[in-house]
Amino acid sequence: MSRLVVVSNRVADPRKQAAGGLAVALGETLQQTGGLWFGWSGTVIEGGPAGEGELHKQQAGKVTLATLDLSREDHDSYYLGYSNDVLWPVFHNRLDLARFEAGFIGGYRRANQLFARKLLPLLKEDDIIWVHDYHLIPLAAELRAMGCRQRIGFFLHIPLPPQIIMAAIPQHEWLTRSLFAYDLIGLQARQDQEHFERYVLSEAHGEALGNDMYRAYGQTVRCGAFPIGIDVDEFAALTHAKEARDMYDTMKREYSTRRLLLGIDRLDYSKGIPNRVRAFRELLAHYPENRRSATLIQIASPTRETVDAYGDIRRELESLCGAINGDYGELDWMPVRYIHRNVARKRVPGLCRAAAVGLVTPLRDGMNLVAKEYVAAQDPADPGVLVLSRFAGAAEQLKEALLVNPYDTHGTAEVMQQALQMPLEERRHRHQKLLQGIRDQDVHWWRRTFLQALSEATPPGD
Incomplete structure (x- = not known):
């Protein structure tokens, strides 16, 4: 069985009941595969250089927890800025609350490049990588640029907005092009998938190939609805x-x-x-x-x-x-x-x-x-x-x-x-x-269904 590598903005110890729904959902597979969970440590380094951060590793049973500190500049532009002052309001159809003019995009890209650079040496050849949520949309593109060939899936926990709302983001083409670096995109609802398809057809001038397959920007990706559940x-x-x-x-x-x-x-x-x-x-x-x-x-x-x-x-x-x-x-x-x-x-x-x-x-x-x-x-x-x-x-x-x-x-x-x-x-x-x-369709069904679909994806270059 391939090792599962989970990447999310925050990391939790899957052994702890209070760790949250994602830890409950993924803990079993992480333990079975001796998996790796990678993300931000929650620590902000005042005065630290942008684009750099110290990596920490610890064991939680058979699971390796790898966390990365962020500089104040990276945290404020990547997390507080682009993730929560641009993507969060836009993806919830609140264009009036988005701060497009603030210049957060540079920090968002820089933090994702940092995550990719620190994660890459930790990967094994047959790993399956599962990236979570809007903070990390461009992570696969950054990993691919550094030579990563493993299967990479992405799950968006928040809604995907309609094409016309998505297109209001000044950098929307770069953002959606980044999604095509994944092998599988998981969305919460069929309506979200319809929004993705409309964007591919209208904005990216791509095509729907059938069976949840889409082609644009010279790349092909599978995108489907995988509604998350509870235990x-x-x-x-x-x-x-x-x-x-x-x-x-x-x-x-x-x-x-x-x-x-x-x-x-x-x-x-x-x-x-x-x-x-x-x-x-x-x-x-x-x-x-x-x-x-x-x-x-x-x-x-x-x-x-x-x-x-x-x-x-x-x-x-x-x-x-x-x-x-x-x-x-x-x-x-x-x-x-x-x-x-x-x-x-x-x-x-x-x-x-x-x-x-x-x-x-x-x-x-x-x-x-x-x-x-x-x-x-x-x-x-x-x-x-x-x-x-x-x-x-x-x-x-x-x-x-x-x-x-x-x-x-x-x-x-x-x-x-x-x-x-x-x-x-x-x-x-x-x-x-x-x-x-x-x-x-509980949380265990969600995990099994997504990982099965990702395991069936054809790795890049095959």
Whole structure:
């Protein structure tokens, strides 16, 4: 079996349960193959030279963790700059928030060249390399330029925008040309693949060859949808663990006379949290029977708080929640419980299980695994209802959820009411279908399917 080499912006110890979904997904194969996981160390060297960084190696069982320090200049232009001030907003259809004029592209290219230069000597001849996410789009092109001939796959965890949005990036041709250095491109949803195909045909003047094969810039690549999943059994086990049971019991006791609607998100403009809160206000306004009986719990964990756009959305959200509580609240009932901090992962399943309605309503999202976690946490005998944005990648799989347009405040409120009023038999039927779907295409299916497709790719020059 070929060794798996994983490359991502950050590295995690796959032995640790709290390491995150990617570590859970890839840990088994990394351990089996004595794999290598390569990425940024998280350390920024003040005053260090641009384009240079110290490499650190350590063992995590059979897995080698190789991490690279970045200079302040590289970090700020590669990570804070081009990755999160250009690619993140554009890929989430927010051209108005992109900082095209800031000159971050040089640092982005330089950091990817540094990653390639440090990774190349660590590679073995028959390695299979799996690169993850928008931070590292040009990595394969840099590796190829240095003589790398191994199979290289790429997976984009965020959505790929429509061709006309992608073309707004001043360097869009260089960026998409870089993708053709990979042997396999994995996207979250079929819609993302359609956007890729449209770009290839319209902007790159390439061709679709059929069977997910595309040709442009004198190169051929396979591109397909590989929707990422969760470890359903692992999350279900967390639901029955002590921390989650305690959280469930606490919520049921504190809100014994209330119906809970739950949102769990990072505080990011792509998540549509203010739109969701406005829809909840509309629910209270038009369906007064929900006053004193329905409570929205909105957890918005901190993220990138030094960026102006995030400060703006935090102030907007706090104002909205305060206004609703002021207008509708009673001494013994606050309509909105807004929490701006992280909640321990072990407690999240208990929260999900206690909520009659799970609200996953991003304005745009690559997949959104919270939707799948909500389904996995439910009691099959008395499950809650998932309300899901049609603009989340998960909507392509979770068709038994109640799909909404999060930009339609009144329509979302109507669907919230439908969820709160849904009969038990219908809730059970929808949940059964949803649970079967996330089991059939769980995170292990995602890993196997992608790596099988990559192993079948023809290496360059063959």
